[in-house]
Amino acid sequence: MHSRVVIIGSGPAGHTAALYLSRATLKPVMFEGFLANGFAAGGQLTTTTEVENYPGFPEGIMGSVMMDKFREQSIKFGTTVYTETISKIDISTRPFKLWRENKEDQEPDTADALIIATGAAAKRLNLPGEDKYWQKGISACAVCDGAVPIFRNKPLAVIGGGDSAAEESLFLTKYASHVYVLVRRDKLRASKVMANRLLSNPKVTVLWNTEAIECKGDGELLNSLVIKNNQTKEIEELSVNGLFFAIGHTPATNLVKGKLDLDEDGYILTKPDSTCTNIEGVFAAGDVKDKKYRQAITSAGSGCMAALECERWLSEHFAE
Numbered sequence: 093m094h095s096r097v098v099i100i101g102s103g104p105a106g107h108t109a110a111l112y113l114s115r116a117t118l119k120p121v122m123f124e125g126f127l128a129n130g131f132a133a134g135g136q137l138t139t140t141t142e143v144e145n146y147p148g149f150p151e152g153i154m155g156s157v158m159m160d161k162f163r164e165q166s167i168k169f170g171t172t173v174y175t176e177t178i179s180k181i182d183i184s185t186r187p188f189k190l191w192r193e194n195k196e197d198q199e200p201d202t203a204d205a206l207i208i209a210t211g212a213a214a215k216r217l218n219l220p221g222e223d224k225y226w227q228k229g230i231s232a233c234a235v236c237d238g239a240v241p242i243f244r245n246k247p248l249a250v251i252g253g254g255d256s257a258a259e260e261s262l263f264l265t266k267y268a269s270h271v272y273v274l275v276r277r278d279k280l281r282a283s284k285v286m287a288n289r290l291l292s293n294p295k296v297t298v299l300w301n302t303e304a305i306e307c308k309g310d311g312e313l314l315n316s317l318v319i320k321n322n323q324t325k326e327i328e329e330l331s332v333n334g335l336f337f338a339i340g341h342t343p344a345t346n347l348v349k350g351k352l353d354l355d356e357d358g359y360i361l362t363k364p365d366s367t368c369t370n371i372e373g374v375f376a377a378g379d380v381k382d383k384k385y386r387q388a389i390t391s392a393g394s395g396c397m398a399a400l401e402c403e404r405w406l407s408e409h410f411a412e
C-alpha cells in the first residue's frame with residue numbers, strides 16, 4: 093500500500109494531524125497501534141477517568157470517550173485507520189517504508205511523508221497496591237489531576253527530586269493541605285531556583301532518603317503510603333490521599349532510534365517552532381517530542397502544526 097502520508101500513533105496529536113490532513117483531501121492513513129507501547133489505541137487518555145481541562149467539554153469528559161470522538165472525527169473526514177502497530181521503518185530513502193508488527197516478512201507499506209505521534213509513558217514504580225489505586229488517588233500528572241475533588245485540602249505526596257517534581261509539588265500546594273516530597277537521596281536534582289522555592293514553601297515537607305514501598309487504601313481510594321528511610325531503614329505509614337509520580341517519562345522512540353535525531357532523554361528533536369525532524373518529510377508531534385508541557389491540548393496543537401507543515405511540504409515536492 094502506498095499513501096501520501098502515514099501517521100503513526102493515535103493520541104490527540106495523531107488524530108489532530110489526521111483531521112487536518114483528511115480535510116485537506118490527502119487521504120491520510122493512520123496506524124493506531126495494537127497495544128503499542130502498552131497503550132490501547134487512543135493513547136494515554138484511555139487510561140484516565142475524567143478530563144476537565146480540554147476546552148469544549150465544560151462538564152468534563154471521560155478520556156476514552158474523548159478519544160473515541162477524536163477517532164470518529166478523523167474517519168468522518170477520510171482517514172483510514174488500521175489497528176496495527178508499526179514495528180520497523182526505513183526512512184533513509186523515499187518513499188519511506190513501514191512494516192506492520194507480525195508482518196515483517198511481507199512487503200512494506202510506503203509513504204511520501206510520515207508523522208510520528210507515538211507518545212510517551214510516565215515512569216512508575218510498580219509498588220504493591222499501585223495498580224489497585226492507579227487513578228484512585230495515584231497519578232503521574234499534577235497539572236491534569238491535582239484539582240480533582242479527592243485531592244482538595246488533603247495531604248498529598250510527590251515522588252521525585254528533579255525540576256518537574258518540584259514544579260508539580262508547588263502546583264499541588266494550591267489544592268493540598270500539605271505536600272510531602274519523597275526524595276531518594278539527601279539532595280534535590282532540581283535547579284537551585286526551583287529547589288529554593290520548594291524548600292521555602294510552608295506547605296511542603298521534603299522527606300530525604302525516603303522511598304515509598306507500598307500504597308494502601310480503603311479498597312476504593314488511596315489513603316496512605318508505607319515509606320522507608322533508606323539510611324535508618326525505619327519504616328512508617330504516611331497518611332496521604334494522593335500520590336503523584338514525578339520521576340520522568342519515556343518517549344516511545346524505539347522505532348526511530350538511530351534514524352532520527354533524539355535528545356539525551358530520547359525525545360525526537362524538531363526544528364525550533366516546527367515539527368520538522370532532521371529528515372525531510374518526517375514530522376513529529378505530541379509527547380514524543382515534548383518533555384515540557386505533555387498535555388492533550390498541546391499534543392493536539394503540535395498535531396495540527398505537523399499536518400500543516402506536512403501538507404505544505406507535500407505540495408512543494410509532489411505534484412497533485
Ligand SMILES: Cc1cc2nc3c(=O)[nH]c(=O)nc-3n(C[C@H](O)[C@H](O)[C@H](O)COP(=O)(O)OP(=O)(O)OC[C@H]3O[C@@H](n4cnc5c(N)ncnc54)[C@H](O)[C@@H]3O)c2cc1C
Pocket residue numbers: 100101102103104105106123124125126127128129130131132133134135136137139140142143144145146176177178179209210211212213214232233236237344347377378379380386387388389391
Ligand atoms: C493517567 C493520565 C491522565 C492524563 N490526564 C490528562 C488530562 O486530564 N488533561 C491533559 O491535557 N492531559 C492529560 N494527560 C496527558 C495526555 O494524555 C498526553 O499529553 C497526551 O495523550 C499525549 O498525546 P500524544 O498524541 O502525544 O500521544 P499518546 O496519548 O501517548 O498516544 C500515542 C499512541 O500511539 C500509539 N503508538 C505508539 N507506538 C506506536 C507504533 N509503533 N505504531 C502504532 N501506534 C503506536 C500508542 O499505543 C498510543 O495509543 C494524562 C496522561 C495520563 C497518563
